[in-house]
Every structure is written in C-alpha cells, then in structure tokens.
Amino acid sequence: PPPTHFLSSHGSASTNPVAPNELVHDRQIIVKLGDSDGVKRFRTHTPAKITKLAEKARVKGAKEVNGLTMASAIFVAARQLKSGDLSLSLRTVKEAEIMRCYRQVWVKHLWKGSEVRLPSWGVVVHNVNVRSLGIDIVVGIRDRKQRIIKQLLTENLYSWGNDAEIV
Structure with missing residues (x-):
C-alpha cells in the first residue's frame, strides 16, 4: 500500500518540503449530512463504525461506475464534528482528491441528501476595502x-x- 503521507517536493531550492502534519487537512473530506436525522443517527456511531460506513459507500460507488481509481482509495479514519458534519480521512492527499472528484457517486450511499464540501479559499486584494x-x-x-x-x-x-x- 502507498505511504500514509508524502513529502511535497517543490522544484525550488528555496522552499522546504511540506511536513506530513501540514498535509492532514488536505487528506480530509468534510461531508455535510442532508438532514437532522442523519446527524442524530451518526451521533450514535463510533468513529470506527463511521469509517466502515464510508468504506461501504466508497465500494458501492466504485462498483456503480467501475472506477478503479476510486476503488484504490481507502478511508482510514472518521469523526463527527460539533456541527454534525463528518470528517473523513484518507491515506493520502491524492486519494482525497480522487474521492472529491467522484463525490456525487459515493456520498449518496453514505446518507440521503449528503454532500461533500469542497475546500475554498478567500482572496485578499491589496488596498481594496x-x-x-x-x-x-x-x-x-x-x-x-x-x-x-x-x-x-x-x-x-x-x-x-x-x-x-x-x-
């Protein structure tokens, strides 16, 4: 199996590679559950059970589209956030990106109406109020x-x- 992390290697000699602990957030996928019933239901599950459910959803999705790349990804950890959303961790950043690309295929098998939140970043423009x-x-x-x-x-x-x- 691939390593659980990798060191980013930039082409520049002036910057150091990214440390594994900085890649933790990039390996995570946040799933917003569709309704309060889903939030309540997942509150009763242990992190191990949530991980198993995410794995089942991934397998069903991979079979649905014959996705070999999706089949190669593996959820390794999960937890429910205070907001009720699920934080699912994969082995690598690459696997997390694969699962984001196929998000509509597998997330529907996790819970009805759930959706994957895509990361976004704000843009700061100098001297613009x-x-x-x-x-x-x-x-x-x-x-x-x-x-x-x-x-x-x-x-x-x-x-x-x-x-x-x-x-």
Whole structure:
C-alpha cells in the first residue's frame, strides 16, 4: 500500500518540503449530512463504525461506475464534528482528491441528501476595502457577488481572455 503521507517536493531550492502534519487537512473530506436525522443517527456511531460506513459507500460507488481509481482509495479514519458534519480521512492527499472528484457517486450511499464540501479559499486584494465592494452585508450578497464577478471579468477581458472564470 502507498505511504500514509508524502513529502511535497517543490522544484525550488528555496522552499522546504511540506511536513506530513501540514498535509492532514488536505487528506480530509468534510461531508455535510442532508438532514437532522442523519446527524442524530451518526451521533450514535463510533468513529470506527463511521469509517466502515464510508468504506461501504466508497465500494458501492466504485462498483456503480467501475472506477478503479476510486476503488484504490481507502478511508482510514472518521469523526463527527460539533456541527454534525463528518470528517473523513484518507491515506493520502491524492486519494482525497480522487474521492472529491467522484463525490456525487459515493456520498449518496453514505446518507440521503449528503454532500461533500469542497475546500475554498478567500482572496485578499491589496488596498481594496471590502466595504467598497458591498460584500460585508449578508442581505443580497449573491446578486452583488455576481455583479462583481461580471465587472472583474469585463474589466480584465484583454488581460485574461474569454476563457477566464471566477467561481
């Protein structure tokens, strides 16, 4: 079996490889359970039982799509977070990425209506006040967000080209 961690090797001599303890979060997948019944049900399970259930869901999903890459991944640990979401750990970052790619195939076998949360990162733009964009107010944020995305794409069309995408 592959190692439970690996050292990242960047092509630069100026940066050190990433330590295994820094990769822990990259090996985890967060599953949001669809309803309060799922949260209650999983609260009664031990971490070992949750790991077994995740493994069963993975196996069913792999059989469903004949996915050899998905079949090679293995959940090694699990726990339920205070929010009720599940934190599932795999052996490697690569396996976690494989399971994220096939998320809609296997997660439905774990619990009805559950979904995998994809990691996202905020972007900090130097000298741009959040208030000037109007995204510091929760009400109507979706419309403002779309307007800002459209504006950024339009203003940077020449630099970025037609294929640029902001998610």
